[in-house]
Structure formats: C-alpha cells, structure tokens
Amino acid sequence: MASMGRPRTFDRDKAIEDAMYLFWQHGYESTSLTQLKAGIGNGISAPSFYAAFGSKEDLYRECIQCYLASYGQVTRRLWDSTVSPREAMETTLQDSARMQCEVGHPSGCMVALGALCATSVENTAITEPLTRSRDRTRAGILTTIKRGIEAGELKKDVDVKALAASFSTFLFGLSIQARDGASIEELLSAITQIMQLWDCCRQD
Structure with a gap:
C-alpha cells in the first residue's frame, strides 16, 4: 500500500492571504516563485507549493478572488x-x-x-x-x-x-x-x- 504524503504544515487560507499581499505589492509579473515560496507562512518548499496551489497562475486567481471578497467590497x-x-x-x-x-x-x-x-x-x-x-x-x-x-x-x-x-x-x-x-x-x-x-x- 502506497504511503500517504506528508500533511501540510501551513494554513492554506493564510497562505493565500500572504500571497495576495505579495501580488498586491509587486503585481503578477514582478512577483517571483522564489518570493512566493519565501513569503508564504515561514516559507514552503517547491513541492509543497505546487501540491497546494498548482501553479503561480492558479494561486494568483485565488488571490484575486480573496481580494474581491474582502478589500474589494x-x-x-x-x-x-x-x-x-x-x-x-x-x-x-x-x-x-x-x-x-x-x-x-x-x-x-x-x-x-x-x-x-x-x-x-x-x-x-x-x-x-x-x-x-x-x-x-x-x-x-x-x-x-x-x-x-x-x-x-x-x-x-x-x-x-x-x-x-x-x-x-x-x-x-x-x-x-x-x-x-x-x-x-x-x-x-x-x-x-x-x-x-x-x-x-x-x-x-
């Protein structure tokens, strides 16, 4: 039986908020994957990033929705x-x-x-x-x-x-x-x- 992956060690909602602030400050193009991985929680690995969010683009779309549902009101x-x-x-x-x-x-x-x-x-x-x-x-x-x-x-x-x-x-x-x-x-x-x-x- 295949072993289960390691559980996430960060709050996903808080991670989206952290990423939103980075995109808000720097814009989509100027925010690098390195900045995102370092700025989410206390920092996450590349495998954890892709497992949680799929891609930078997917994460950005989630951040937009987070912004529109809060500050955008x-x-x-x-x-x-x-x-x-x-x-x-x-x-x-x-x-x-x-x-x-x-x-x-x-x-x-x-x-x-x-x-x-x-x-x-x-x-x-x-x-x-x-x-x-x-x-x-x-x-x-x-x-x-x-x-x-x-x-x-x-x-x-x-x-x-x-x-x-x-x-x-x-x-x-x-x-x-x-x-x-x-x-x-x-x-x-x-x-x-x-x-x-x-x-x-x-x-x-």
Whole structure:
C-alpha cells in the first residue's frame, strides 16, 4: 500500500492571504516563485507549493478572488439604493481611500494597480477578473449618476458619460496617489473637491 504524503504544515487560507499581499505589492509579473515560496507562512518548499496551489497562475486567481471578497467590497455602496446617490458616490470614494491608506497591507488598490502590472497578452488574460471588476465599478458609478438624475439630485441634461468618466478616473487614480505616499487626509480633501463636481450638476 502506497504511503500517504506528508500533511501540510501551513494554513492554506493564510497562505493565500500572504500571497495576495505579495501580488498586491509587486503585481503578477514582478512577483517571483522564489518570493512566493519565501513569503508564504515561514516559507514552503517547491513541492509543497505546487501540491497546494498548482501553479503561480492558479494561486494568483485565488488571490484575486480573496481580494474581491474582502478589500474589494469598498465599492458596494454604489449598488445601495437605501442611501442617496450623492452619499453612495462620496462614501464609495471615502471608503476606498481609507482602505488604500490602511496599515497592515500594501497601499493602493489591487484592482486598479492590476491594470499596470500585466504587460503581455498572456498575463492580460490572467488579470481578466480585475478588468471585469473595474468594468463593474464603472457601471456602478454610471448607475449611481443615473439614479441621481431620476431622484432629482442632478440635472436631466447632465452629460452622464462624461460625469461617470470623471468619477471613475478619480477613483482609480486614488491608487497611484496612495501608492506614492499620499496621506488619508490629502485624499479625503481631494474627495471633498471632486464632490463639488457633483454639486455643480445639481438640479436647480
């Protein structure tokens, strides 16, 4: 009878979290297998890595899902019809900024920064879930603006696409600012300024 393999000596969920932080900080292409094996728990061997995760690509996909189910939930207010459209927009920006400046994990947003870390066609396909997440956020911003028009908060003749693009660009741009060291106070002040754009489009 064949002997059973040695049991895992690490927490798989914690290992995915550790790997997520590495991918978040360095991006898919720049995170090496050596970094991953050294950064998971107290370090794991190559056989243990492949037995647990299959491949770097498979692990990355799991890390994306882990991020989207946790930190990526900061945009959920965009679909909350129990709050006003303006509040939904402002709260989303504020929650995102606070998350991106928190200590204990890399700065910035893995979803937004993922767009900068996939230069090859092959790796662009690997990061497709992040692309879909950005598209969903853009759709949420567009929906929030349309809801603002329907609720009488915004003028009926407002350029919906242009306004949505302005807020989407600002939201994703927060990641670069946070990664470059902007403080939460600076980002919250910037959010106060961008919300004036919403107020300029208010219904008279």
